[in-house]
Each structure stands twice: as structure tokens, then as C-alpha cells.
Amino acid sequence: MISVQHVTTSYGRTVVVDDVSLTIADGGVTALVGPNGAGKSTLLKVIARLLQADAGVVTVADLDVARTAPEVLARRLAVLAQDTQVPVRLTVRDLVTFGRFPHTRGRPTAEDHALVEEAMAHLDITDLADRYLDEISGGQRQRAFIAMVFAQDTDHLLLDEPLNNLDMRHGAQLMQIVRDAADRRGTSIVLVVHDINAASVFADHIIALKDGRVVTQGPPQEVMVEDVLESVFDVPVRVVEVDGYRHAIHLSGRLARPRTG
């Protein structure tokens, strides 16, 4: 379980996450949605202890993230940050192997290497294993970082815009991996997505953030409602149902066109 209680975070004087409280149950996929600058990444960073909150408490698996030893937390929580970069020149396999570090402290066994190869296979990057990170495409790099996170094999996962840069097939594959981790392994996964329809289809729970506050949350049927989405994103939308799933179509493109006829 991930619990966020009265968390406030600011950059300088600007409050970016404003007294947010949330509970994320074990074993499900939670999608964090909201406009650019809503505070999604900031909230995720606070949960991931990459940023210190001004106030409030975050616990992951009952461990207070601000007080728990980093090596203990790293075995329970893995994180994909938005725009991750590493200053070292690494091959894909080297990077993914680092995912095992919290468990091995630098002495990977045959079993660890097998897990690394498996994570790369799932992300479809086995062919790239010996290539350097600065010599592959953005989407391939994104998949390498996701493979590292999965190789960490934790029961809590935070993914900031994991679908970034991924083509349709690899996006679908990733969603399947995420779903599977939640369903079969009981992993709790929180991810930030901009594709609200993806969230609607494969998340169990959607949390909408705006101006640093939670404006609405619930199962997809409750959040995927025209008024709700319009108030979150400030664009006119229409919600349609396809095969029992709700999809939002936003109409701003239509507004931008001069009316004809």
C-alpha cells in the first residue's frame, strides 16, 4: 500500500503539490492524470523520495519514505522518473543489471543475470543488449529504463509517463506487462499517463490532479465523464463507449477550425 498524507511541496514559493492525501491499495494499476504542470511528476518524486516534501508523510508498504534506509526501500519500490538520464556511458545490459543492485549490492548471481535477460526480453530489447544507451532511439532507451525498473522486482512501482516515445505495439506490450504484474504478482503500480483513453482501458483507478490538488478520483467509469474531464483539462470533450470501455474524444481541434457552412 502507498499512503500519502497531507503532502505539500513547493519550488521556492510556488506551491506545486497542495495538501494531497491519497491511498493506493495493493495490487492494482492506478493512473495519475492531469494537465501539464499539474504536479504529477512532483507528487511521484515525493513518493519516490527524490524530493523532500515541505509537509506530510508518505509511506510505502508501511515504511516512511523519508526515514527508511534507502537500501531497504529500494527492495520494495522501483521508480521510472520522467526524462531519466545517466551521465555514464552504459550498454543496455549494464543498465538493466543495475536493477538488481538493491538485492545483490553489486554481486549478481546467475539467477540475477537470468532475471535481467528476462526483463530485456519482455521489453523486446534483447537484440540491443550490447548497444550503448546513447546509440539507440528514444523509445528503445525508454524501454531499457523500464526493463531496469522491472528487473528491480519490487512490489511497488512508480512509472512517470512510461508510454512516452513508445510506438503503438510497444505501448500495448508495456500496458500488458503492467497489467500482468498487477494481476499475477500483486504489484501496486502508479503511473502517469497523458493518454486518458489508455488509462480508461487498463487502469483500475484514476486520480486526476490539477493545480497541485486531487480534483477527482475513482474507477474509470466514474472519472471518464464529460463534465469531470472538461473541468480537469479545460477542453470540451465527448465520451463514447467502445466495447464497454469509455473513450474521450476532445473537440478542441474542431473548435480551432473556422466554422464552415
Added chain:
Amino acid sequence: MRTELAVVPTARTSSANRAPERRGVRGRTTLTILGALTAAVVAVFLFTDLTGNTAFILERRLTTVATMVVVATAIAICTVLFHAITGNQILTPSVMGFDSLFVLLQTVAAITIGVRWMTATGPVLGFAIETAVMLVVTLPAARWLLLGGRRSIEVVVLIGVVAGGLFRSVGMFLQRIMDPTQFIVLQDRFFARFTGTEPALIATGAVVVALGVVWVVRHHAALDVMALGVPVATTLGVDHRRLSTAALTVVIVLVSTSTALVGPTTFLGLLVAHLAYRAAGTHRHAVTVPAATLVAVITLVGGQLVLERVLGFSGSLSIVVEFAGGLVFLLLFLRRGAR
């Protein structure tokens, strides 16, 4: 907790058992070759051209080699750790003016405490005090500059170059107004010289450097993770701030050691670290630190050998090494700009 990740078209069950062996192979090969080269260079330096008073010459040469090995190890560890701490490979402690600061401290110590007291207490106590002062002065400043926030490398280099220049100028000014007899005692310390170091100081340096080696051996895997930068290191369970502060402490002590032994060297570390990175082809400290050490020994002993016995010069090794290292620095900086 560890059930299989099975789902998704499993793209051909992979090279799980092949991978671990292939890793490491190149690193080990590099270290073996460098080790052999080092042994060869040292052997040639020690045992060729032995005419006259053999015992005396050998002893002098052994002292030189010992100094060079201690200094090479100190400089290699400092530079590679510094690269891991700062997340870039252009900065070195010397480029940042650490050596110049140490020389300045020595000068100030000589003026305030007096050369006579310093010579009376022996070089070891002086070294210990100077290193302690160096730590107290440098550690907070370096933490502020390097770990404080996101400063661009350009700014950090600029601050380092300006600070280094300032330390040097102030040091030179003080040396100028100093009593000439004091100056003569200190003179040796202001320019890198690899011969004629005090044996007691070499022994002390060797002990300090050995402690540094032990620290690196114990932390090399965590250092690999630290080098990935704050966010990734944190999520992998490494306390970046704590480890980099500890690493900075090691760096400052080792810079002090090498400066106390042979004087300031600005670009030697950069030169050997980059040669080692090239040769090793890996980021792993278990390989890069020993590789840089061996390259440094080869550079110093080999350089001394060529200068002294092939070309017949003496005492100008540091100038040649600095020239080569300076070129590397310029190349790295220009290549960064071009990207």
C-alpha cells in the same frame, strides 16, 4: 514475491548464461596487459644502466619508483572518484585548484608556524596537520559547489579555474615576501618533482593511500551506482549524498598526500583517467580505478625513464606530463562544445 514475468511474446529465450562471462572479460584483459606493461617498465627503470655504486643507485631508483607508485595510486583514485561524484569526466580535483590550495596552506603554515618548527617536528606531523586543515577548508566548499544544486559544468570549471588561480597567486605573493631561507626550504614543494622525496613521508603516504585503496575496494559497486546520478542512485538504494561526501573526503586526503609528496600536478590525473577509460571500455570502478593507477605508474616511471636515460634530461618530467594532460583537457572541452 518473485514469480515469473511471463506474458508478451517472449522474444527468443536469451543468452542468460552467456552474458556474465562475456562481461568482465575485456576489463580483465586490459588489467592483465596494463599490469604486464607496468612490471616491464618498472623492471627496465630499476635494472638497466646499472653502473658504479649499484646499491646506492638501486636504492635511489627504488625510492623514486615507490614515490611514483604512491602518487600514481593517489591521483588515479582521486580523479576517477571525482568523475563519479560530479557526473562528468572533465573536472578533476587539480583542475578545481585543490592542489594549489594545499600548496597555499603549506606556505601559510611555514609563515605562521615557521620553517624551523616544521623541520624540527618532521615532515609527517606537518603533513597530518596540513591535511586536516585542508579537509576542514575544502570539504564544505566542495560539497556546496559540487553537491549543492544543479550548476552547469562550465560554471563549476570557471569557479575552479578562478579559485585555483587565486590560490596560486596568493601563494606566490606570500612566497615572494617570505624570508629567503624559508623559501629555500619550501621551494621543493611548489613544483612537481618525483625524485628525492623524504622516505618517512613516502611511508606515510603509502599508508594513507593504502587506506584509500581499501575504501574503494569496499565501495566499488556502490560507486558504480553513485555515478549514475542522484535520481537513479537514490531509487537503487544508494544514499548519494552520504556516499559522495565520503568519496570527497577520500579525494581531498589523497590530493593532499600526492601534493605533499611531489607537489601540484594539474593534468596528470585527467590524462591517466581518460587513457584508462579508453583502454577499459567500462564504467565499473573495479576496473577503471586499477587501470588508471597502472596507466599512471607507466606514465610516470616510463616518462622518467625516457627523459632521464634516453634523452638525458633530468627533472622536467612534470612539464611533459602536464603538457600532454593539458592537451587532453582542451580536447575534451572542445569536443563537449562541438556536441
